[in-house]
Amino acid sequence: MISLECVSVRLGNGRLATQVLDGMDLTVDRGRTLALVGPSGCGKSTVLRTILGLVQPDRGRVLVDGVLVEPATRAEVRRRTGFVIQNGGLFPHLTGGQNAALPGVRAGWDTSRVEERLEALSELVELDPATLHRYPIELSGGQRQRIALMRALMLTPDVLLLDEPLGALDPRIRWRLQKLLKSLFERLGTTVVIVTHDLAEADWFTDDIALLHEGRLRRRGPLSEVAENRDDDFVSAFVESHGHLRLPTAGGGPAC
Amino acid sequence: MLKTLVTILVLTVASRSTMAQVVVGSKNFTEGVVVGDLAMLVLESAGIEATHRSALGGTRVLFEALQSGQIDAYGDYTGTISQELVPGTPPDEHALRAALAPLGLGITSSLGFNDTYAIAVRRDLAEARGIETISDLRSHPDLQFGFGNEFIGRSDGWPGLRDAYGLPQEDVRGLEHDLAVAALRDGSIDATDVYTTEAKIDPRRMVLLEDDREFFPPYQSVIVHRLDLSERVPGAIEALSRLEGRFDEAEMQAMNASVEIDGRPEVEVAAEGLSVVMGGEVVASAATLFDRLTTTTLEHLRLVLVAMVLGVAVGVPLGVAAFRLPRIGHWILGGTGVLQTIPSLALLVFMIPILGIGAAPAIAALFLYSLLPIVRNTELGLRGISPELQESAAVLGFGGWARFRRIELPLAMPSILAGIRTSTVMIIGFAVLGALIGAGGYGQPILNGVRLLDEGLIMEGAIPAAVMAIAAQGLLGIVERHAVSRGLRIRRS
Numbered sequence: 080m081i082s083l084e085c086v087s088v089r090l091g092n093g094r095l096a097t098q099v100l101d102g103m104d105l106t107v108d109r110g111r112t113l114a115l116v117g118p119s120g121c122g123k124s125t126v127l128r129t130i131l132g133l134v135q136p137d138r139g140r141v142l143v144d145g146v147l148v149e150p151a152t153r154a155e156v157r158r159r160t161g162f163v164i165q166n167g168g169l170f171p172h173l174t175g176g177q178n179a180a181l182p183g184v185r186a187g188w189d190t191s192r193v194e195e196r197l198e199a200l201s202e203l204v205e206l207d208p209a210t211l212h213r214y215p216i217e218l219s220g221g222q223r224q225r226i227a228l229m230r231a232l233m234l235t236p237d238v239l240l241l242d243e244p245l246g247a248l249d250p251r252i253r254w255r256l257q258k259l260l261k262s263l264f265e266r267l268g269t270t271v272v273i274v275t276h277d278l279a280e281a282d283w284f285t286d287d288i289a290l291l292h293e294g295r296l297r298r299r300g301p302l303s304e305v306a307e308n309r310d311d312d313f314v315s316a317f318v319e320s321h322g323h324l325r326l327p328t329a330g331g332g333p334a335c
Numbered sequence: 336m337l338k339t340l341v342t343i344l345v346l347t348v349a350s351r352s353t354m355a356q357v358v359v360g361s362k363n364f365t366e367g368v369v370v371g372d373l374a375m376l377v378l379e380s381a382g383i384e385a386t387h388r389s390a391l392g393g394t395r396v397l398f399e400a401l402q403s404g405q406i407d408a409y410g411d412y413t414g415t416i417s418q419e420l421v422p423g424t425p426p427d428e429h430a431l432r433a434a435l436a437p438l439g440l441g442i443t444s445s446l447g448f449n450d451t452y453a454i455a456v457r458r459d460l461a462e463a464r465g466i467e468t469i470s471d472l473r474s475h476p477d478l479q480f481g482f483g484n485e486f487i488g489r490s491d492g493w494p495g496l497r498d499a500y501g502l503p504q505e506d507v508r509g510l511e512h513d514l515a516v517a518a519l520r521d522g523s524i525d526a527t528d529v530y531t532t533e534a535k536i537d538p539r540r541m542v543l544l545e546d547d548r549e550f551f552p553p554y555q556s557v558i559v560h561r562l563d564l565s566e567r568v569p570g571a572i573e574a575l576s577r578l579e580g581r582f583d584e585a586e587m588q589a590m591n592a593s594v595e596i597d598g599r600p601e602v603e604v605a606a607e608g609l610s611v612v613m614g615g616e617v618v619a620s621a622a623t624l625f626d627r628l629t630t631t632t633l634e635h636l637r638l639v640l641v642a643m644v645l646g647v648a649v650g651v652p653l654g655v656a657a658f659r660l661p662r663i664g665h666w667i668l669g670g671t672g673v674l675q676t677i678p679s680l681a682l683l684v685f686m687i688p689i690l691g692i693g694a695a696p697a698i699a700a701l702f703l704y705s706l707l708p709i710v711r712n713t714e715l716g717l718r719g720i721s722p723e724l725q726e727s728a729a730v731l732g733f734g735g736w737a738r739f740r741r742i743e744l745p746l747a748m749p750s751i752l753a754g755i756r757t758s759t760v761m762i763i764g765f766a767v768l769g770a771l772i773g774a775g776g777y778g779q780p781i782l783n784g785v786r787l788l789d790e791g792l793i794m795e796g797a798i799p800a801a802v803m804a805i806a807a808q809g810l811l812g813i814v815e816r817h818a819v820s821r822g823l824r825i826r827r828s
Binding site: 128131133154157158160162164166168169170171172173174181182185214215216217230 | 723724726727728729730731732733742745746748819820821822823825
């Protein structure tokens with residue numbers, strides 16, 4: 080279980096500082112998938128980074144499975160967490176396989192154990208094992224994200240954090256990976272937080288969507304609940320910008 | 336790879352360690368070098384192993400080298416010693432000896448020639464009018480004088496001479512020294528100043544007038560040596576004193592002309608001159624082109640290799656520190672930048688009081704110059720790693736040394752190597768200046784070539800230096816192929 084309790088984060092110094100998170104309360108139950116949605120700068124990536132201990136909250140606290148995230152515990156939290164970012168975050172000087180194997184190597188696994196795990200993972204993410212010998216620059220965007228996913232899953236994490244993992248992919252590949260990810264979330268039973276700016280994608284992954292705006296939680300629930308109550312200017316504008324959404328309860332969306 | 340480098344390094348450093356018993360130095364002009372060769376040859380003919388570090392620099396450099404014991408002897412002039420080295424001492428052998436003794440130095444008696452200023456007059460004119468002394472010029476106010484720019488301005492030059500002799504001439508022009516001598520030879524002026532032994536004096540066309548009032552100070556040629564030489568190498572000072580009184584102005588002038596006008600090697604001319612005055616045969620053949628190239632290449636390689644090994648060993652950690660500690664990084668980058676702005680010649684000269692002359696100060700200066708590209712590129716390479724990758728490394732549990740070794744260093748490697756490459760090529764070029772302070776290398780033939788206006792000699796230093804720079808580029812290209820991941824070298828197709 081992940082919980083943020085009244086978390087506030089200011090980034091930058093002096094007059095240039097901005098309030099990125101402002102009293103954020105958020106919990107995700109073990110094994111559930113939460114989609115964080117909102118416009119750029121709403122603080123959704125920062126939520127993930129506070130969970131990983133990459134950003135220290137100024138107020139409030141973050142707990143992962145009951146463990147308070149602080150400098151003394153963050154190594155342990157990170158070890159039990161898989162993290163995938165938009166462009167994969169693969170190291171360009173290492174091959175795909177070397178990248179994916181890093182957590183295992185760091186954990187002191189021997190070569191055969193790492194090899195076995197790589198084989199199993201490449202099957203899981205539907206990646207041709209031959210691609211593992213190539214360097215990131217030689218791979219397609221989809222291949223890179225599959226390898227990043229392998230790396231995140233290497234140590235069988237309890238928590239999977241994905242920061243717009245499909246944001247840089249063309250639509251056809253994106254659709255294939257959306258299917259892959261959804262089936263993975265269901266099969267692995269991991270606690271997942273996925274960040275996206277696309278309500279439709281969020282809806283595809285889960286019925287638990289958190290809509291963020293200016294560092295605050297504005298709506299929480301399935302798409303139908305998030306999208307109703309259009310008298311809130313921000314929510315209505317954000318939902319309307321997703322013109323193609325078919326909203327089961329809202330009736331006459333702009334697309335109809 | 337590393338092994339080969341270390342081997343080359345050890346070999347080149349060791350190459351100079353076999354020292355001769357007596358090291359003779361010389362100043363960087365023809366006569367100085369010839370006198371240096373004479374001293375070396377006369378020592379060798381007495382059975383003493385001697386080596387000549389030729390054309391090390393100016394008076395100051397030689398004097399420092401002599402005092403610090405890097406050389407044992409070199410040729411200088413009584414006038415120069417009395418003005419520059421022991422100021423206030425009259426230019427007289429006994430007085431100079433007394434003044435130099437407390438410094439642990441001594442001088443021989445005059446080798447026989449006085450290389451001072453003289454007034455040269457066209458031979459046809461001098462013979463027609465019977466001009467033999469400078470005093471004779473008083474009765475010929477119509478003569479046209481053309482003096483070197485230096486002579487015309489110095490108080491011990493034309494103004495002093497005019498007052499001392501009461502010379503009436505008013506048609507006096509200032510010219511570049513070499514042009515003045517040429518103008519006298521072709522008759523467009525009647526008299527000029529010369530040095531009494533300079534190569535360009537043509538005895539068929541010009542006469543040197545007697546300084547009958549002894550206006551010009553004596554510049555008797557002597558060998559300055561360390562006094563401890565008598566204990567360290569018995570017989571060495573006696574051997575040097577065998578040169579005393581052997582060469583008059585005409586003989587020295589002929590030797591200078593053999594070198595500068597006929598283009599013969601100094602050592603050959605010196606051997607020939609020594610054979611004539613001392614009887615018997617003194618043999619010294621000039622080093623072949625291959626020998627010379629081997630020597631200069633080893634010397635140059637040593638300067639560059641040692642400076643670069645130090646530069647990398649210090650520069651990369653400094654670059655890392657500049658990246659890791661931005662507060663002092665500012666000062667590190669600024670400091671190495673300031674070093675770069677010191678003119679190279681000045682930096683070399685600053686090194687002399689600290690490290691003497693020879694390879695050590697040159698290496699120190701080159702090392703300081705090598706730093707900026709290495710430090711800056713290291714810092715730049717590390718800073719260029721994207722925040723996403725830094726965060727990925729942190730999330731994957733890489734911290735401290737492991738992050739540096741496995742992630743940051745490999746990612747910054749292309750930039751670091753580019754810095755090392757820039758530095759190396761630059762240092763190969765700068766190392767040429769090392770010859771100015773006696774470090775040898777490819778600068779030595781270039782300096783000699785400039786001194787003798789010999790383009791061939793200049794090429795003998797310039798071409799190998801260029802070849803070395805190209806070879807270094809190639810070698811570092813190979814290093815890059817091994818040290819930089821293929822993932823960073825290939826381009827997106």
